[in-house]
Amino acid sequence: MLFSVQLFADSARFAPYFDDFMKKFLWASLCAALLLTEVASGQSLDLKKMEKTLGGAIGKAYATSVRIWGFDTVSQQQASAQFSGVVVSAQGHILTAAHTVVPGNIYKVFFTDGRECLARALGRIGLTDQQNMPDVGMMKLMGAGKWPYAEMGWSGSLRKDEPCLSIAYPETLNQHLPTVRFGRITEPLNQWGFVQSSCKMEPGDSGGPLYDYMGRVVALHSRIGEAEDTNLEVPVDLYRKYWTALQQVKDYPALPSQTDVAGTDPLADKLLAVPALADLKAGFTSDAARYKEMVVRIESRLHGVPAHVLGTVLKMTKGNGSMDFAVLSKSSLIGDSPVVIAGGTREFRAVVMARDKENDLAVLGFGRSSQIGTVCKNALDARVFTDTAAARFDELGHFLLSPLFGRGPEISVLGSLGFALPRKFSIGFFGAGANFINEQIILTRMAPESPAAAAGLELGDRITGINGVEISRPEHYGAELSKYGPGDSISIQGIRKGAAYSRMAVLSLAPKTGDHPAERFAGGKSIRLDGFREVLSHDAVIRPEECGGPVFDAAGRFMGINIARFSRTSTLILPPAVICRFLLTSI
Numbered sequence: 001m002l003f004s005v006q007l008f009a010d011s012a013r014f015a016p017y018f019d020d021f022m023k024k025f026l027w028a029s030l031c032a033a034l035l036l037t038e039v040a041s042g043q044s045l046d047l048k049k050m051e052k053t054l055g056g057a058i059g060k061a062y063a064t065s066v067r068i069w070g071f072d073t074v075s076q077q078q079a080s081a082q083f084s085g086v087v088v089s090a091q092g093h094i095l096t097a098a099h100t101v102v103p104g105n106i107y108k109v110f111f112t113d114g115r116e117c118l119a120r121a122l123g124r125i126g127l128t129d130q131q132n133m134p135d136v137g138m139m140k141l142m143g144a145g146k147w148p149y150a151e152m153g154w155s156g157s158l159r160k161d162e163p164c165l166s167i168a169y170p171e172t173l174n175q176h177l178p179t180v181r182f183g184r185i186t187e188p189l190n191q192w193g194f195v196q197s198s199c200k201m202e203p204g205d206s207g208g209p210l211y212d213y214m215g216r217v218v219a220l221h222s223r224i225g226e227a228e229d230t231n232l233e234v235p236v237d238l239y240r241k242y243w244t245a246l247q248q249v250k251d252y253p254a255l256p257s258q259t260d261v262a263g264t265d266p267l268a269d270k271l272l273a274v275p276a277l278a279d280l281k282a283g284f285t286s287d288a289a290r291y292k293e294m295v296v297r298i299e300s301r302l303h304g305v306p307a308h309v310l311g312t313v314l315k316m317t318k319g320n321g322s323m324d325f326a327v328l329s330k331s332s333l334i335g336d337s338p339v340v341i342a343g344g345t346r347e348f349r350a351v352v353m354a355r356d357k358e359n360d361l362a363v364l365g366f367g368r369s370s371q372i373g374t375v376c377k378n379a380l381d382a383r384v385f386t387d388t389a390a391a392r393f394d395e396l397g398h399f400l401l402s403p404l405f406g407r408g409p410e411i412s413v414l415g416s417l418g419f420a421l422p423r424k425f426s427i428g429f430f431g432a433g434a435n436f437i438n439e440q441i442i443l444t445r446m447a448p449e450s451p452a453a454a455a456g457l458e459l460g461d462r463i464t465g466i467n468g469v470e471i472s473r474p475e476h477y478g479a480e481l482s483k484y485g486p487g488d489s490i491s492i493q494g495i496r497k498g499a500a501y502s503r504m505a506v507l508s509l510a511p512k513t514g515d516h517p518a519e520r521f522a523g524g525k526s527i528r529l530d531g532f533r534e535v536l537s538h539d540a541v542i543r544p545e546e547c548g549g550p551v552f553d554a555a556g557r558f559m560g561i562n563i564a565r566f567s568r569t570s571t572l573i574l575p576p577a578v579i580c581r582f583l584l585t586s587i
Contacts, residue, residue: 054182063112065112065167066109067084084204086150088217093149094138097135098136106119111147123247123250135234152216153236154236154263160185165212165397166183166221170201173204194233195232195233202518212271241259242260292403293377298340309330310548311549315382342376344406360531380558400559413538414536414538418535421532429451441476444459454505466492490507518568529565532564537566
């Protein structure tokens with residue numbers, strides 16, 4: 001400990017940290033001691049203790065993770081894709097990835113408390129002949145301010161199976177607040193010089209921080225592999241080593257000759273390896289068995305093609321004290337004549353009682369003679385929808401369990417509080433672009449073999465309506481089309497060579513435009529994955545056809561149902577309050 005204090009006192013570049021170093025050191029030591037009393041290498045995991053420790057780390061680190069994009073100071077507009085970073089000094093030094101910045105350029109930085117400010121990119125070390133490795137970049141906030149900043153850890157002391165956290169900003173979610181993801185260190189230093197972790201990341205997370213379980217920055221997000229647990233991070237020791245060189249506004253063509261002493265981790269001999277993290281499901285065995293009967297499989301035909309999805313069995317007490325049963329699920333994956341499979345093999349014919357297109361919900365009912373209640377004895381009591389409070393900030397990082405049908409549960413952590421997710425990626429593909437010419441909406445672009453082409457539309461056609469809604473302005477055209485998803489049928493009213501017509505078109509999935517590894521994860525994304533007024537995010541590995549099932553926290557609290565696999569990092573939960581409103585108006 002004396003060596004650590006001397007190291008900080010003697011090193012000018014660490015001067016900003018010295019004032020609160022002892023305070024942070026003691027806090028980190030207490031966190032390590034907390035886990036050590038319950039968990040040692042090779043032993044089982046105490047979920048409550050781990051949640052408490054992670055909660056402390058998130059509370060300490062959350063505000064230090066920032067959202068960033070390039071900024072044109074003349075036009076006052078965004079000038080690059082979004083990425084992430086972390087503030088690590090009171091003077092406003094920001095660590096990020098080299099591939100996100102250009103030295104000397106100006107960037108806008110967004111804090112979790114709503115503050116916005118400008119930063120200038122300083123040095124970057126991303127060698128072109130080495131695929132941009134080691135991917136080290138630094139920025140500095142411009143102007144004075146009291147900035148939240150993270151404690152820097154030491155990547156050199158990381159252990160395999162050590163718990164870790166990601167707090168960063170996936171670009172497709174486009175949220176003002178970051179999402180939390182939990183994982184473990186799978187390789188402290190791999191053959192390419194990266195830290196490798198199971199904390200999932202995707203575009204937009206680049207440059208974002210990987211924290212240890214004490215809230216210290218130990219690495220920065222760089223790149224991913226196709227497997228969801230292959231996430232490569234820049235070791236924080238590289239930023240320590242090249243700290244002085246990175247203060248210069250310079251794009252280094254080779255590793256800088258000027259280096260600093262990285263120092264050693266004063267907690268190195270206390271850090272934990274928790275092999276039990278490799279199989280978190282083992283800690284939820286009893287809970288998984290209890291919840292298993294609540295989950296059923298729903299089979300139907302959707303647009304003439306067999307479809308299946310999961311559902312949550314609900315039990316409702318009638319006024320006379322008798323029980324009635326229903327199944328709640330994802331509407332867009334339920335077609336005609338649904339059959340509910342419960343208990344592994346028992347089949348029950350069902351009818352769709354109500355649908356909520358806005359929230360992609362459906363509730364299925366059964367005839368009077370149905371015996372589904374004898375199979376699903378642990379059905380979810382519908383009263384929990386009114387009794388469950390909204391998620392709180394201090395619950396971020398809490399473990400969640402998603403019981404599934406036909407396989408074991410998926411374990412995740414709560415990554416966000418409730419947020420709105422406007423419809424963007426779930427819009428059906430029409431394939432015809434229009435321009436406003438002589439105050440008319442004229443088709444000027446047509447994708448080959450698109451729904452518009454299949455419907456017989458032609459370039460030069462004037463569009464006057466969609467589903468009977470008058471189209472007279474450019475904004476009307478896009479706004480009306482955006483209301484419909486893949487598989488929806490729409491009628492197009494138009495005029496060709498003076499003759500009015502009406503044609504039917506069936507919207508399709510938008511064609512894929514890229515082949516980034518983030519788009520190639522097993523199972524892929526849900527077709528209906530956005531357009532929700534309120535959802536929660538978690539990092540569960542749920543396939544699109546496994547949506548519709550319930551989600552619980554480690555204490556057994558009902559958190560909602562999985563409504564969509566949104567991306568590599570995010571599965572979306574529809575919270576109880578939203579479901580409650582649907583059930584009250586439909587049953």
